[in-house]
Amino acid sequence: MTVEQLKAYELIEKREIGELNSTGYYLKHRKTGAKVCLLSNEDNNKVFYIGFRTPAPDDTGVPHILEHSVLCGSREFPVKDPFVELAKGSLNTFLNAMTYPDKTVYPVASCNDRDFQNLIHVYMDAVFYPNIYEKEEIFRQEGWHYELESEDGPLTLNGVVYNEMKGAFSSPEGVLEREILNSLYPDTTYANESGGDPEAIPDLKYSEFLDFHSRYYHPSNSYIFLYGDCDMAEKLCWLDENYLSKYDCLPVDSQVRTQKPFEKTREVVREYSVSEEEGTEDKTYLSYNKSVGDTMDKKLYLGFQVLEYVLLSMPGAPLKQALLDAEIGKDIMSSYDNGVKQPIFSIIAKEANEDQKEAFVEVIETTLQRLVKEGLDVKALRAGINYFEFRYREADFGTYPAGLMYGLQAFDSWLYDDNSVFLHLEALDTFAFLKEQADKGYFEGLIRTYLLENPHASIVIIRPKKGLTAEQEELLGKRLKEYKESLGKEQIAELIAFTKHLKEYQSEPSSQEDLEKIPLLEREDIGKEALPFQNEVHLVEDVKVVHHDLFTNGIGYINLMFQAGEIPKRLVPYLGLLKAVLGNVDTEHYTYGEFATELNLHTGGIFCGVNSYESLKEPGSYQAMFEVRCKALYEELPKAFSMMEEMLLTSKLRDRKRLTEVSAETRSRLQMVFMTSGHSMAALRAVSYFSESSCFSDETGGVAFYEFMEKVETELKENWEEIAENLEELTRCLFRRENLTISYTAEEKSLKAMKEQVKALIPALHQEPVPKESWTLHALQKNEGLKTSSQIQYVARAGSFRAAGLPYTGALAVLRTIMSYDYLWNNVRVKGGAYGCMNNYTRNGSAYMMSYRDPNLEKTNRVFEESVGYTESFEVSDRDMTKYIIGTISNLDTPLNPNAKGARSMGAWLMGLDYEMVQRERAQVLSCECEDIRALAPYLRAMLSQNNLCVIGNEKRLEEQKELFETVRNLFH
Ligand SMILES: [Zn+2]
Numbered sequence: 001m002t003v004e005q006l007k008a009y010e011l012i013e014k015r016e017i018g019e020l021n022s023t024g025y026y027l028k029h030r031k032t033g034a035k036v037c038l039l040s041n042e043d044n045n046k047v048f049y050i051g052f053r054t055p056a057p058d059d060t061g062v063p064h065i066l067e068h069s070v071l072c073g074s075r076e077f078p079v080k081d082p083f084v085e086l087a088k089g090s091l092n093t094f095l096n097a098m099t100y101p102d103k104t105v106y107p108v109a110s111c112n113d114r115d116f117q118n119l120i121h122v123y124m125d126a127v128f129y130p131n132i133y134e135k136e137e138i139f140r141q142e143g144w145h146y147e148l149e150s151e152d153g154p155l156t157l158n159g160v161v162y163n164e165m166k167g168a169f170s171s172p173e174g175v176l177e178r179e180i181l182n183s184l185y186p187d188t189t190y191a192n193e194s195g196g197d198p199e200a201i202p203d204l205k206y207s208e209f210l211d212f213h214s215r216y217y218h219p220s221n222s223y224i225f226l227y228g229d230c231d232m233a234e235k236l237c238w239l240d241e242n243y244l245s246k247y248d249c250l251p252v253d254s255q256v257r258t259q260k261p262f263e264k265t266r267e268v269v270r271e272y273s274v275s276e277e278e279g280t281e282d283k284t285y286l287s288y289n290k291s292v293g294d295t296m297d298k299k300l301y302l303g304f305q306v307l308e309y310v311l312l313s314m315p316g317a318p319l320k321q322a323l324l325d326a327e328i329g330k331d332i333m334s335s336y337d338n339g340v341k342q343p344i345f346s347i348i349a350k351e352a353n354e355d356q357k358e359a360f361v362e363v364i365e366t367t368l369q370r371l372v373k374e375g376l377d378v379k380a381l382r383a384g385i386n387y388f389e390f391r392y393r394e395a396d397f398g399t400y401p402a403g404l405m406y407g408l409q410a411f412d413s414w415l416y417d418d419n420s421v422f423l424h425l426e427a428l429d430t431f432a433f434l435k436e437q438a439d440k441g442y443f444e445g446l447i448r449t450y451l452l453e454n455p456h457a458s459i460v461i462i463r464p465k466k467g468l469t470a471e472q473e474e475l476l477g478k479r480l481k482e483y484k485e486s487l488g489k490e491q492i493a494e495l496i497a498f499t500k501h502l503k504e505y506q507s508e509p510s511s512q513e514d515l516e517k518i519p520l521l522e523r524e525d526i527g528k529e530a531l532p533f534q535n536e537v538h539l540v541e542d543v544k545v546v547h548h549d550l551f552t553n554g555i556g557y558i559n560l561m562f563q564a565g566e567i568p569k570r571l572v573p574y575l576g577l578l579k580a581v582l583g584n585v586d587t588e589h590y591t592y593g594e595f596a597t598e599l600n601l602h603t604g605g606i607f608c609g610v611n612s613y614e615s616l617k618e619p620g621s622y623q624a625m626f627e628v629r630c631k632a633l634y635e636e637l638p639k640a641f642s643m644m645e646e647m648l649l650t651s652k653l654r655d656r657k658r659l660t661e662v663s664a665e666t667r668s669r670l671q672m673v674f675m676t677s678g679h680s681m682a683a684l685r686a687v688s689y690f691s692e693s694s695c696f697s698d699e700t701g702g703v704a705f706y707e708f709m710e711k712v713e714t715e716l717k718e719n720w721e722e723i724a725e726n727l728e729e730l731t732r733c734l735f736r737r738e739n740l741t742i743s744y745t746a747e748e749k750s751l752k753a754m755k756e757q758v759k760a761l762i763p764a765l766h767q768e769p770v771p772k773e774s775w776t777l778h779a780l781q782k783n784e785g786l787k788t789s790s791q792i793q794y795v796a797r798a799g800s801f802r803a804a805g806l807p808y809t810g811a812l813a814v815l816r817t818i819m820s821y822d823y824l825w826n827n828v829r830v831k832g833g834a835y836g837c838m839n840n841y842t843r844n845g846s847a848y849m850m851s852y853r854d855p856n857l858e859k860t861n862r863v864f865e866e867s868v869g870y871t872e873s874f875e876v877s878d879r880d881m882t883k884y885i886i887g888t889i890s891n892l893d894t895p896l897n898p899n900a901k902g903a904r905s906m907g908a909w910l911m912g913l914d915y916e917m918v919q920r921e922r923a924q925v926l927s928c929e930c931e932d933i934r935a936l937a938p939y940l941r942a943m944l945s946q947n948n949l950c951v952i953g954n955e956k957r958l959e960e961q962k963e964l965f966e967t968v969r970n971l972f973h
Contacts, residue, residue: 001233003027008240009036012419019392019428020406025232026421029240031249032219036236037421039227039403045895047403048229049118049233050127053223053254053415054216055189056101059194061143062212065161066132067141069209070217071097073120074122075129076272077517079510082122085518088821089883091115091890094401101181101194101340102256103223103376103415105246105408109401117238124243126218136504139209144201145502148484148495155484155495157202157476163696163833166198167853170469170791171675172676174271176285176462180346183268184291190340192925208385210783217358219244221252222413227403237617255342256416260969261289262455263752264275264324269354269959273468275789275955277970283464286329286349286360290343291456295412300339301448302388302430304345307443308336309531310376310384314600315584316376316593322367323349328356330664339415345451347869351668354463357906361459361918372444381438383600384694387906390604394555396632396897470956471793506830508697516879523882523926527888528920533905538751540758546909548745555700556750557631557899559743559906560644564610569775573589573708574730575626578699579608580652580666581727582628584660588650592658599649602639603636604631606647610700611661612693613910614844616917619802622693623910626734631899634750641757645764648735653727656720671972674706674908678794678952679838679850682786686798686950687781687846692848697776701969703786733770737762745902783949785968792834793953795851795936797864798942802845806939810924811932812841815871817887818933823870824849827863832856843913847943857961865944872937875930888925896973 002023004011013026019038025038071083073155086095094109104929108119115575132138144159168174181190193200227233246964274283293300311319312334320332329349337344349360398403406425413423437443485493534548564575583599583606586592599606608630613620628648632640654658661812674681681702688698700702715723739763744754802808819839828837828851836852849867876884896904908914924932949964958968 001237003233003236004825005037006233006236009236010253010409013422015422017422017426019426024422024425026419027236029219030293032249033245034219034224034244035418036224037407037414038232038893039225041228042234043228043403044111045109045401045403046116046230047094047107047109047112047225047401047407048116048123048227049105049225049404049407050123051103051105051223051225051411052127052216052221053102053256054099054194054212054454054946055254056194056766057189059193059209060201061161061165061201062192062204062209063104064165064195065139065143065201065204065209066217067097067099067104068161068211069132069138069246070130070213072138073131073135074125074141075131076125077122078131078611079514079518080717081510082126082518084821084825085515085883086119088887089518089815090119090522091886091893092119092571093890093895094404094538094738095119099194101190103411105411105943105954107404107407109404111893112521112525113230114525115521120235121790121834122518124239125303127807128243130213132213136206137502138923139206140502143209145498147499148492150496150973151492151498153479154477157480158833159201160833162198162201163855164198164835164853165201167792167835168195169198172285172462173672173676175272176269176348176460177271178925179460179462180287180289180344181340182460183266183460184344184456185342186290186656188257188259188341189261194400201584203842206928207493214443216252216254218250218252220250220728221249221254223411224635225407225410227407239939240870243553252926256305256792257548259342259456261291264455265457265459267459269462269463271465271468272462273789274464274466274789278462278464278465278789278972280466282330282351282353284352284354285353285462286357287460288356288361288364289458289619290345290451290454292336292345292450292454294344295338295343295418296417296423299430299433301412301424302427303341303345303434303443303446304336304338304450305388306381306384307433307446308334308345309387310380310443311371314380314384314387314593315596318371319347319364319367322345322363323360324661325472326359326363328352328363331668339412351664354461357459357461365452368447372447372452375441375523376443378439379601381443382435382599383597385434385438387432387600387605389871392431394553394604396899398900399896401895410536417550421915428539444627469954481604520879520883521886523885525899526886526926527893528922528926530915530922531893531901531904533908533915534673535905536911538755540755541737541759541762543740543742543762545742545744545755546906547751548743548905549748550745550898550901551851552898553744554633555631555746556627556637556640556754557745558637558640558644558754559903560618560628561741561743562626562628562734563734563739563741564626564734566774567730567773568771568773571726571730571733572696572707574726574779575610575896576705577663577666577709578626578727578730579610581653581659581662582608582647584662586652587646589646595643599643602632602636603643606630606644610697612696615912616843617912624696624697630728634746634753637754638748645761645792648731649764649766649793651731653731654721654724654725656716658846659720659723660713660716663709663712667706667713670709673787673950674971675790675806678788678790679796679836679852681799682794682796682848682950682952683848685784686796687848689781689783689948689950690779690800690803690946691844691846692777692779693844695779699777701720706971732766732768736766740765743902743906746897781948781966783947783966785961785965786952786966786971787955787958788952788971789955790953793854793857793860793951793957794852795857795942795951795953796848796949797850797861798846798848798950799946800845800949801847801942802944804942805936806842806845807842808843808845808943811923811928811936813892813921813925814884814928815892815933815936816841817884819867820850821887822865823867828854828860832860832863834860841939843911852951857953857957858964860966861949866943868937871940874933880927880931885925885928889922892922894924
C-alpha cells in the first residue's frame with residue numbers, strides 16, 4: 001500500500017524536496033483533522049514525533065508539568081516511569097519531550113525498525129491515555145506538593161518541575177530570555193511562562209491540570225511527523241487504527257494570537273541574585289529587543305539570521321565593535337529567535353551598568369543609522385550568507401538525528417499555518433535570492449524597517465542584587481509558616497498523612513508484570529560488530545597525515561594537530577588563551593574582520609581547540625595537542641590552507657585592545673558555562689586531583705584556566721606586553737613541523753591534492769631554534785567547595801580504579817547505564833530532587849559521578865558512597881539485564897556524521913585503541929551478567945576511597961558543609 005491509497009487520510013500535498021533528498025507529504029487525518037507530515041528518504045536514523053499546540057494560560061507551568069506527567073504511565077504501559085524504561089532498554093538515538101512557549105513535542109528516533117515501532121507505541125499511549133486521571137500522585141510528584149513530616153516540623157514545597165524551574169530561574173541569562181519574550185507580547189500566550197514560575201506553580205490546581213490535558217491533547221490539535229527510511233503507509237495505518245480513529249473531531253482553540261504592535265518601546269527591569277562577595281558593579285545585563293515581522297515570511301526568516309550574524313556575531317561585526325569601543329559591557333551577545341510567531345531580534349550587553357542604558361541605545365541606533373547611510377559591507381554580507389548556506393548543505397547536527405532537526409524546524413511555520421509545513425525546509429532559493437540582493441540595499445532596508453523605524457520594541461534590564469536568593473527563601477519560609485498556622489488540626493493531620501503516602505508511592509517499585517508490558521528487543525537483535533576505525537597513515541616528508549576515508553559529500557575536514565608537550569611549562573595556560581585569540585586579531589594581509597569574511601566566503605570556518613589524549617599502552621602518559629580544524633569543499637582546500645597558514649604564522653598578537661576584548665569575552669562566557677553546566681567543570685576538576693592529563697585540561701579550559709583568565713584581565717591593564725610576548729613565544733614553540741600531525745576526513749579522491757597543500761605548508765612553519773622543556777603537571781588532591789550565587793549545586797566525586805590495579809572492562813559501560821537509570825536516578829533525582837545525575841568510567845582508569853542542578857550536597861555525596869553496597873548486592877532478572885545491555889549498546893552505537901567518525905578514529909589512533917579492543921569490550925557488554933556487575937564493586941570502592949570531591953554551588957550551602965572540603969572559596973572574583 002502507498003501513502004496515496006490510505007483511506008483514513010487525505011493527501012493535501014506531495015512534493016520532492018531535493019535539498020533534503022526527501023519526498024514530502026502533507027496529510028490530514030479525515031476523522032479528526034490530525035495534521036501529518038512525512039519526509040520519506042534513505043536515512044536509517046528514523047524520527048517520529050507527536051506534538052500539540054499548547055498556549056500557556058498563566059505562569060503555573062501547566063504545559064511543562066503535563067509534559068513530565070504523561071510520561072509517568074499510561075493505559076497500556078502502567079509502569080511508573082516508562083520513559084526511564086525506554087532509556088534503559090531501547091536502541092533509541094533520541095528520546096525526550098520538550099515544552100516550548102507555544103507547543104509541546106514528544107520525539108523519538110531509532111535506527112532499528114522494531115525498536116522504532118516500540119517507541120512510537122509507548123509515546124502515543126502516553127499522550128492520549130496517561131494515568132494522570134487515576135493517580136493524583138503523578139501531578140503531585142511532577143508538579144508541586146506540600147511536605148510536612150510531623151506536627152511541629154516545617155512546611156515545605158517540593159516537586160520535580162518546581163525544583164527544575166527554581167534552577168532555571170537562578171541563571172540571569174534564563175531570567176533575561178524569559179523577560180524579553182514576555183515583554184514584547186503582553187497580550188498573547190508569550191506573556192506567560194510555559195515552564196512555570198516557581199512563585200506561581202503552587203497556584204495550579206489538579207483539576208485545571210486535567211482540563212488542560214483534555215482540551216489540548218486531542219488528535220484534532222496534534223501534529224504528527226515521520227522521517228526516514230520506513231514504511232510510512234504502514235505506520236499511518238497503525239496510528240489510525242490504534243489511536244486516531246478512537247476520537248471524533250473536536251474544535252480546539254489553540255491559536256497563537258498576534259500581538260498588536262506597540263506605539264512606543266516598553267521598559268522592564270528585573271533583579272537577579274549575586275553572592276555577598278561578588279559585588280554589583282559591572283554586573284547588569286542591558287538588552288535591546290525588537291519584534292521582527294512574522295515567522296511566515298520566508299525571506300525574512302533567513303535574511304535576519306544573516307543580518308544578525310553580520311552585524312553582531314562575525315569577528316569584526318560593526319555593531320558589536322561599536323558597543324565594545326564605547327565600553328558598554330564586557331561581552332556583547334545577540335540572538336534572532338524565529339521559533340515563535342513573531343520573531344525576536346535581541347542585542348545584549350553583559351557585565352554592564354544600569355546607568356549606561358541611554359548610551360547603549362544611542363550607540364546601537366547611531367551605528368545602525370550610519371550603516372544604512374554608508375551601506376553594509378557587501379563582501380561581509382556574502383560571507384554571512386555563505387556561512388549559513390554551508391551549514392544548511394552540510395547538515396551536521398552533531399549527535400542529534402537530522403530528521404529531528406528538520407521536524408522541529410518545520411514547526412516554525414506549521415504551528416502558525418496548517419498548510420505551510422515545508423516552508424522553511426526548502427532554503428536554496430532563498431539563499432540565491434539573498435545573494436542576489438546583497439548589493440541592492442535589501443539588508444539596509446531590513447535595518448530601516450525592522451530596527452530603526454519599528455516601535456514594537458523593549459529594553460529589558462536585569463540588575464544584580466546581593467542576597468536576593470536568601471531574601472526569597474526567607475519570604476517563602478514565612479509564607480509557608482503563615483499558611484501552616486492558618487490550618488486546623490485535621491488539615492495538618494491530612495498533610496502529614498499525604499506526605500507519608502507520597503513517599504510510599506514513590507519508593508514502591510512498579511510490579512514485574514507491568515514492567516514486562518514495555519516492549520523489549522532481544523539480545524539477538526543487537527549487532528555484534530563495533531563500528532570500525534578508518535585510519536590510514538601517510539607521510540608528507542616527515543609529517544604524518546592520518547586519512548579517514550569516508551563519504552563526506554565533497555567536504556574535506558582538516559585538523560592540524562600540534563603537540564604541546566615540549567613548550568615551556570609556564571605557557572601551558574596560554575594555550576587556552578591562544579585558542580580564543582587566533583582568528584580574532586589582524587593578520588599580515590587582513591584585518592580580523594576581513595579575515596572572517598574571507599574565511600566564510602570560501603570555507604566552512606576555522607576552529608581552534610586544546611585536547612589531551614591519554615595513552616592506553618603507556619598508562620599515565622598523554623599527548624597534549626593544540627588543534628586547528630577547518631572544513632571546506634575540495635576545490636577550496638588551497639584557500640583553506642592558505643588561511644590557516646596566515647592565521648597561525650602572521651597573527652598580530654601585540655594588540656592590546658583586541659587582547660583585552662577577547663580576554664573579557666572568554667572569561668565571561670566561561671563563567672556562563674560554570675553556571676549552566678557546572679557538573680562537567682566540577683568533574684574535570686575532581687579528576688584533575690589525580691590525573692595529569694585532566695590537570696592539563698583543567699589548566700587550559702577548566703577552573704584553573706578561569707582563574708588564569710581573571711589574572712590575564714588584570715595584567716592586561718598594567719603589563720600587557722608580557723602577555724603578548726608570551727603568546728608570541730607560544731606560537732614560535734608550537735607551530736613547528738616536528739610538532740605537527742594531520743587528521744583528514746574525506747573521500748580518497750581528494751587526498752592527493754590535499755597532500756600538496758601540506759607540502760607547501762611545512763616549510764612555512766617556524767624553524768628557528770627554541771628551548772624545549774619537558775615538564776609534568778603535578779596532580780594534587782585539593783577537595784574544593786567553589787562558591788557561586790547559584791541556588792543549587794553540582795556535586796562531583798572521582799577516583800582512579802587503575803591506581804588500584806583494576807583493568808577496564810566492557811561491563812563498566814553497563815554499570816554506567818545501571819547507575820544512570822536506576823541507582824543514581826532513583827536516589828539523586830527522584831528522591832533527592834536533582835535535575836540530573838551522571839557517571840562515567842574511562843578506558844584510562846578514571847571514574848566519576850556527578851549531579852546536575854542539585855538542591856543537596858552531603859546527601860548526594862552519601863548516595864555516591866553507598867553505590868558500593870548497591871553494586872555488591874546487585875541482582876536483577878534476565879529480562880532486566882537484557883534491558884541494560886540494550887541501553888548500553890544504544891549509547892555505543894550513536895549514529896555519527898562523517899566528521900565525527902573521523903574524529904573518533906583519530907582519537908583511537910592517538911590513544912592506541914585498536915579495533916580488537918573495542919570489539920572485545922562490545923562482547924563483554926553483550927555477555928554481561930549480574931555477577932559481572934557485582935564484580936565491579938571493588939572499582940567503585942577504589943574510586944570512592946580516594947575521596948576526591950569538588951562541588952560548585954550555593955555559597956551558603958557550601959559554608960554549612962565546610963568540613964567536607966580542604967578549601968571553600970569563591971569561584972568568581
Ligand atoms: Zn522539565
